Amino acid sequence: MPPWLSQLIYLQQSESESYLSKLIQLATVSHDNKPRVRTVVFRGWSDSFDMKIYTDKRSAKIIELKDNNNVEACWFLPNSSCQFRFRGTTTIDCDKETWELLDEKSKSMWSWPSPGNKFEPNNNLNFLPNKDTNPIDNYVLLKINIDYVDQLILDKPVHFRRRWIKKREWIEERINP
Numbered sequence: 001m002p003p004w005l006s007q008l009i010y011l012q013q014s015e016s017e018s019y020l021s022k023l024i025q026l027a028t029v030s031h032d033n034k035p036r037v038r039t040v041v042f043r044g045w046s047d048s049f050d051m052k053i054y055t056d057k058r059s060a061k062i063i064e065l066k067d068n069n070n071v072e073a074c075w076f077l078p079n080s081s082c083q084f085r086f087r088g089t090t091t092i093d094c095d096k097e098t099w100e101l102l103d104e105k106s107k108s109m110w111s112w113p114s115p116g117n118k119f120e121p122n123n124n125l126n127f128l129p130n131k132d133t134n135p136i137d138n139y140v141l142l143k144i145n146i147d148y149v150d151q152l153i154l155d156k157p158v159h160f161r162r163r164w165i166k167k168r169e170w171i172e173e174r175i176n177p
C-alpha cells in the first residue's frame, strides 16, 4: 500500500461514517482548455489503489476525459483539518460488479434523461423508471490512477505539508505549507 494511503486511512478513523466525509471535488480539463470541477462520492480503492467513482457516461466529465484524462481530486477531512490533493489519470470501466452494490433508488438515476441537456418541464415522466432505458447502459466506473499526492494539515503554530510522487518511488518529501 502506498504511504499516502496508509496516512489517509489512519486519518479517516477520526472522520464521520456519514457519506458527507466521502465527498471529493474532481477537476478535469475541458475542450476549451479551461478547468471544470464537481462534487462526487468516493467509492473506494481498487486492488491497485486506484480511486473509484461512479458516474454517468453521458456526462460532460466523461466526454472531457476521453480527450484529456488528467484529473485532480481534492478531499478535505474536517476533523483532522487535512486536505489531500490527488493528481492522476483516469480509465473508464463498464463494471457490473460495482453496479450491483447500488440500491434501486440510486440505480434509477442512471435512467434519467441525459445530464446537462435542456430540461423539459412538461416531461417529468422521463425521470421515472421506464422500460425504454436500461440504466446500467449509462453507468460507468471511473478509476483514477494516482501519480502525485499533496497533503496539507492545518496546525499551530505552523501548518504541515508534504507530498509523495510515484516517479520518486512515493518517497515522502516535506514542503513548505
Ligand SMILES: Cc1cc2nc3c(=O)[nH]c(=O)nc-3n(C[C@H](O)[C@H](O)[C@H](O)COP(=O)(O)O)c2cc1C
Binding pocket: 023, 036, 037, 038, 039, 040, 041, 042, 053, 054, 055, 056, 059, 060, 061, 062, 115, 116
Ligand atoms: C453531494 C453530491 C454528490 C455527488 N456525487 C456524484 C457522484 O458520485 N458521481 C457523479 O457523477 N456525480 C455526482 N454528483 C453530481 C456532480 O457534482 C455533477 O453535477 C454531475 O456529475 C455532472 O457533472 P459534469 O457535467 O461536470 O459531468 C454529486 C453532486 C453532489 C452535490
